[in-house]
Amino acid sequence: MSTIVAGRRLSPPQWTDVLAGAALLALLAVGASTERFLTVANVKAILTSASLIGIAGLGLTLIVIGGTSVSLAISQSVAVSAMVFLAVQSAGLVVALVATIVVGALITGLQGLVVGYGAANPIVLTIAAGFALTGLATGIGGGTSVSPTGTGYTVLNATPGGIPLSVYALVLLTVALQAVLDRSAFGRQLYLTGENRPAARAAGLPVGRVVMVAWVLAGALFAVAAAFSGAFNTSANINLGGTLTFDAIAAVLAGGTPIAGGKGSAWRTLAGVLLIATVSDILLLRGYGTGAQIMVKGLIVLAVIVVVHLRTTRGRR
Amino acid sequence: MSLIRVDGLSKSYAGTVAVRGVDLEIRAGEIHALCGHNGAGKSTVVRLLSGQESPDGGAIAIDGVPVELKTRRDAQTAGVALVDQELSVVPSLTVAENLVLGDRDAGWLNRRRAQHRRARRMLDDLGLTHVRPEQRLATLGLGERQLVEIARALGQRARLVILDEPTATLTDVESEHVYAAVRSVAAAGCAVLFVSHRLGEVLTLCDRVTVMRDGAVVTTSDAAALTVPTLIRHMLGESPQAAPRVRAESGETVLELTGVSVPGRFGELSLQVRAGTVYAVAGQLGSGASDVLRGLAGLHPAMAGEVTVGGARLRTADPVAAARAGIAFASNDRKSEGLFLDRSTGVNLLVTRIPALSRFGLVGTRRWKETESRLAERCGFPAHQLARPVGQLSGGNQQKAFVGRSLDRPGTRVLLLDDPTRGVDVGGRAAVHALVRDAAAQGVAVVFSSTELDELVDLADVVLTMYQGRLVSRHDEAVPGAVLLHEMTHGAEAG
Amino acid sequence: ASPQSTSGTSGGPKGKTVSFVGYGSTNQWGAYFNGVFTEKLDAEGVKVKDLTTMDPGTAVQNFNQAIAEKPDLIVTALLDTTSMAVPIQKAKQAGVPVLVFDGRPDPKVDGDVMQVVSDNVALGTAAAQNIVEGLTAQGKKSGKVFVITGTASSLVTQDRMKGFEAEMASAPQFQVVDVQDGNWDPARSGQIATQLLAKYGCSGIQAAYGMADYMALPIIASAKQAGCPVAGRNGLVVTSSNCFKAGIDAIRAGTLYGTATEDPGTIAAQTADYVLRYFNGENPPKKETVREERVTAKNVEKFAAQCSNA
Amino acid sequence: MTRFSRPEVLVPGVALGATILLFLALPLRTGQLLTPFDAYNALQVLARLGPLILALGLTMIAGEFDLSVVGTYAFGGMLAVTYGQGHWAVGLVLALAAGLVVGVLQGVVIARLRISSMPVTLATYITLLGATSSLSGGLSKTFDDAGVTLWVDRPVLQVFSPRSLLVLVVFLVLAAVLAGSRWGREVRAIGGDRRASRVSGVRDDRLLVGLFATSGLLAAGGGALLNFSLGSANPDPGVQPLILAAVAALLGGVSLAGGRGSVLGLLAGALTIAFLAQIVTVAALPTYVSQLFYALLLAGVVAVDAPGLRRGAVRLRKAWG
């Protein structure tokens, strides 16, 4: 430890930044030297493949900032919301969207209620919620997949200006969420609650409500991802979420939002999801197999976690 | 015959020089005090001597042999035992387990019976006769935990025992146990370094005193040659102006307790609290004094009885309801239950008034800034300190930020302060007292508890004494400390 | 004597017990299969014990449990082909007959079990035929194709690729340029498709095979989002297998060129039928392959009902 | 609070007790008597998940959360099969060595940098899954030494197998070590309050490296054993084993906050999960029912562990008199 401390003092602290900068430059250099990387189509592809994970990641960001660890039921929440979205298509797109967001907000908000007011452990609770959602969805629907009952959903697959709607949604939602975090009373209280919950409680902050609202908003964001996902796949069952839970966690962490809470931003999550999407894309373009793609994703997340940690703890004990 | 000798020790943190060129020499069998204002660098010296941090420069020698203390373990091997400024025991372990934790003489095997026997003896030495070794530490109060930590340090076969503000959370009676135990290890030839803001105990307990100011040693002299005022002058370079003791006009009853109790903590309590008055709730550890404050703040789920604020009935056991009714609470544990250490001082001053600074759920940036500077000025923070993470301030300044957040706040009607000057130096203490008086002058009802008799006498308009969960008596006039002490320790009204 | 000819072959199906170590009903394919299969056997008085799961480790445990309970027959599907080889050997030693459905078992134990399997090679072939037919109909003289597969480690996927590649080899003007593991995951399939389309460009890819309808439809969606034309006179030709309702709708809408059966209903019915014939002592052939049908716009109405169950 | 009402005794006690009762009541539903095989098969689940439960549980007691265990499990298992074709011991040793290296590396990063273990081990988990998949080209691998495969699951005394016995022995040895030495106390101490333990002189960094190394060894060894028994290696075991291991550890009285729990508790949790799995199997519950069943179980753990819910309960009791 002492050598690290000394090192930090000697070559003034920025060595982690230099490292991060160098890594980013190297990434871009590798990208630029990869055939077809710097094409409009490829940039669009990166954005597109980042969009759904990104939107779900924004939701998770709220949960993490609030100091309530992570949700391990993102995949299931998204799948169930998507099933609702397709099942109520006959009522028209707007109604379907509203219903999906309400259901999504309810599913995750209910968990937030217990985490917020009951101080329940979010990891255990969301594992339980994952089981419950899978059980209920298969018990009620018999396990078959839901097909759309109308065609309104196709609007979500539109590509204004050649870019999928989900990318616009990601950007808009990032900006909106950042504004909420920076400017609203809720945002300030969320950061404080996340940093030190007992202190927030003793200060009389509405800890329960703040946490619950964060989870409700997270659920609404999961539902938005679900609507796009349902529209994109045109059918949905409980497995639709795939590996979304871990993808979203990886994106938030790769953005450098610490899991301990009290810190983080929507921008970071956007950066994280783009970083992972870009690297996956480069590896795919260069012809690496699935294994290598996954492995490099893990290494990147690891590197970012370490660098961000070193940066934020610099000069502190 | 110096046991440990320190030459030119220095240490900086990210630009802040905490300790510069400190020379210090402690003899075997001596109790050596280290004094200084908040942020003077005392704890930094302690961390360097106990192996928690490595110095940037300087040398440490034990018995004339230079040592390098890179880890706690190194220091322990060199014979250094420590009571840290921060309470450092593990609540989830038993008392006996805590007493052997990290002790390098404890063997690799768990011998429960022997451990419990030894624990019994160590506890008895510090007056903890009612505490059982197999009890979990979590079931003890804050002060008892502190005593367990002291027992652990004193029980290790050390050459140098360092105690960093060991009595800050203790009442005078428990402190006496500590003094006796410290004297007996010193008599056995051990060197003791004793850090404290309680200047009285410094002068009566210690043999020599080293005073630090702004990271450097000002003087080292025999305790016998010092008085409290001279010590203060060394520490601060000047004498603080004690805030004039003006009794504010008592106003209406703002807070009324009828038959309030917390099972196992304190019984049926009825009380009327008036605006503009400073009340002290005085009691030993476990007397329930702290619990009254915590309960009123909504932090005791089991609290029963009726509480009204401004005539309106308060939902008990709900901190949000308490805050909304205008009750502001400052816990005695400002690190884990008080401040947001990574946030700026400014944010910490504003945490309780976010809704008031917002319109339609949005925070008004300009009003935020204005309020921030107004409060900073009131609490005496220079503008440049507002942006610093509050965790980097010295203890006294942290305490000021903590108390400051409840001041000058339109909604505050009752201010509850649990040990408001814990670990604060004389200067800071005067400042906090001034802040409290200001609040009372503006019509806020203040209820505080303290472990220090002097503070009870200095600050309170009305003193309530408690013993074993019961109210013993109420003093509306100035009262001698000895009377209070008798009531707190015997439960009966003196005389 | 081999176990399958000794037990259970007399006295008809009534009162016979079947331990059913199939796919769990959290899977849409499994859900429909289980419904049809169980209902058919129930109707004939066969007692079916539900030991289904989607976790390969649990499947092994459930299979061992089934052996211990000595039912008249174990009916199983293989989540992980290789890890089920040993349990199958154990069943043989214990004299409990085993019927494997859907994907074929590990070659080591091929002779030890009865089988009602999908013709995965034929499914791959059908997919290749769809592609060749579609591209030829567009008048293409050359073309590039990518495949997004089911879980690469399963024999189902490997067999399909065998059929697919063999058939594609017969039309060398069309070339398979990329094969990626989609792990039966629709979201992943969409992501890979998006990136592959960017890699090769709209003009660099003429056709794609997603191994199930729910993996082909995300390919179509990605193509549309990337601005690549789909179907029609010059658009991307997309085909799949494992037909589902959404796929049939897409064929009707003209976006999906074709699919193939391997619908759970048909194989469930045939498996149940096999079990009944077996219990009736009719000595059904050791291995039956389900007839797989290629489905395109031309014959979609014929298969619409069959494919619309899941 | 008596000794038995503490969560780390209460939770595993009630969970295991109730499970065993349910297990014994099974004939009421199935109409068939229990056989030794039912216990054998339950213990096989213990053999499959036990090493993971120990690996995860030990780090949880120390206040960490080693998500990478399933990655190490898969990676170690794949190594054991790939390089154990000639002689199983070569594969096993390689797997253990890999587990050790992964564990030590993670431990050093986590302890030295004082960084939260959950994100670090999540990243390692992803990395190891990728490495496993690369190692096998994404395919399952067959383990051809049928002798080993049959031997590890051979019934011993009707209800055990060499594999389940080995896992039980590891549990008991670790239980003895942790209960009888200062190591156990210090592991709980660093889980309860890391800073305070460090200040007390506990060498938390060494302990952590040791714990993560142990965790890596257990996970890799568990993966190797499992794959020997399956006669194959699958590149992706899914998240089910991780989730079940976490559930078992929680039912074993370990808290996610750390500082609480014992190896015997973990064993009780592991046995609970093992017998529950067997109950689900024997009772032939439909998939969705067993999912709901696990959800309920965890809801119970949540309720026991949530301070806010306890506060609520106190308030309610007060309101009712």
Ligand SMILES: Nc1ncnc2c1ncn2[C@@H]1O[C@H](COP(=O)(O)OP(=O)(O)OP(=O)(O)O)[C@@H](O)[C@H]1O
């Ligand atoms: N980790 C740190 N990072 C930055 N500054 C620090 C750190 N620790 C201490 N300091 C600074 O070093 C100076 C000395 O602090 P120290 O804790 O030694 O004071 P002290 O004399 O013990 O005060 P107190 O009486 O309040 O305990 C203070 O200005 C403090 O702000």
Ligand SMILES: Nc1ncnc2c1ncn2[C@@H]1O[C@H](COP(=O)(O)OP(=O)(O)OP(=O)(O)O)[C@@H](O)[C@H]1O
């Ligand atoms: N910071 C804290 N966090 C959690 N619990 C606390 C904290 N401070 C005190 N408590 C709890 O409140 C109870 C009372 O604490 P304390 O030791 O101050 O006793 P008390 O009866 O109020 O005595 P006194 O105020 O006279 O010192 C303790 O049992 C302790 O568990």
Ligand SMILES: [Mg+2]
């Ligand atoms: Mg200090």
Ligand SMILES: [Mg+2]
């Ligand atoms: Mg107190």
